[in-house]
Amino acid sequence: MKKKLVVLSGSGISAESGIDTFRSTNGLWNQYDIKQVATPEAWAKSPDLVTEFYNQRRKSVLEAHPNEAHRKIAALENTYDVVVITQNIDDLHERGESQNVLHLHGNIRMAKSSGPKAENNYYPIKGWELKASDRCPDGYRLRPHVVWFGEPVPMIETATKVVSAAEIFIVVGTSLQVYPAAGLLDHVSKNCRCYVIDPATEELTLPQGFVAIKKNAVAGMNALFKELTS
Numbered sequence: 001m002k003k004k005l006v007v008l009s010g011s012g013i014s015a016e017s018g019i020d021t022f023r024s025t026n027g028l029w030n031q032y033d034i035k036q037v038a039t040p041e042a043w044a045k046s047p048d049l050v051t052e053f054y055n056q057r058r059k060s061v062l063e064a065h066p067n068e069a070h071r072k073i074a075a076l077e078n079t080y081d082v083v084v085i086t087q088n089i090d091d092l093h094e095r096g097e098s099q100n101v102l103h104l105h106g107n108i109r110m111a112k113s114s115g116p117k118a119e120n121n122y123y124p125i126k127g128w129e130l131k132a133s134d135r136c137p138d139g140y141r142l143r144p145h146v147v148w149f150g151e152p153v154p155m156i157e158t159a160t161k162v163v164s165a166a167e168i169f170i171v172v173g174t175s176l177q178v179y180p181a182a183g184l185l186d187h188v189s190k191n192c193r194c195y196v197i198d199p200a201t202e203e204l205t206l207p208q209g210f211v212a213i214k215k216n217a218v219a220g221m222n223a224l225f226k227e228l229t230s
């Protein structure tokens with residue numbers, strides 16, 4: 001039986017695909033007040049602004065391509081039973097050929113109802129544009145399938161179980177500032193081998209026993225892939 005390998009990724013894994021991280025200085029996200037575009041209150045006040053913000057993000061995602069780090073994670077499936085837990089709303093893991101991807105914070109290529117029956121009913125968005133006229137079958141306006149700040153994270157329970165069962169755990173490209181995702185590190189089992197790939201590992205608070213690989217995602221995943229498959 002293949003060993004269970006779990007990856008927890010954050011926006012840093014997509015940086016080398018040209019998508020800004022959340023906290024990068026001068027990055028795109030820095031130009032916006034998050035409260036104006038990524039909260040339920042923002043949607044209630046200005047749904048058009050929020051829709052347009054995510055339409056622009058979706059455009060960037062569609063223009064981007066998976067990088068070697070996404071692909072190396074997918075290639076680990078030849079040797080391991082791999083689950084990717086991503087905080088990213090882009091779909092670069094899927095396009096990099098990973099088969100088992102759990103999106104903690106949603107998927108920007110999908111929409112959901114802004115009405116009461118939102119969860120588990122997701123609608124693919126054709127191209128980059130979600131329009132104000134796009135509605136769910138009950139007539140509610142569609143919103144991006146993204147977990148906004150202040151909203152619950154429905155997938156966290158499943159993710160916690162997946163992490164608890166991991167024999168190898170790789171954390172890549174996340175500042176570990178966003179909860180509950182960052183709390184997943186506390187659920188690894190005693191014998192799990194844990195690695196963290198990030199160019200700023202010294203800025204991260206890591207539990208004991210995590211091996212820090214101070215590299216960008218592509219270089220770090222290439223090195224770790226060799227180690228884990230040789």
Ligand SMILES: NC(=O)c1ccc[n+]([C@@H]2O[C@H](COP(=O)([O-])OP(=O)(O)OC[C@H]3O[C@@H](n4cnc5c(N)ncnc54)[C@H](O)[C@@H]3O)[C@@H](O)[C@H]2O)c1
Binds near residue numbers: 177
């Ligand atoms: N691509 C996306 O889908 C995307 C983009 C921006 C924000 N977000 C959302 O914003 C939240 C922010 O949390 P976060 O921890 O993911 O992002 P973050 O910006 O807080 O942290 C990014 C981390 O990536 C590291 N990094 C930068 N360049 C890297 C590279 N080339 N290779 C590897 N690591 C690199 C940084 O040192 C940092 O530790 C997430 O929940 C996510 O949902 C997603």
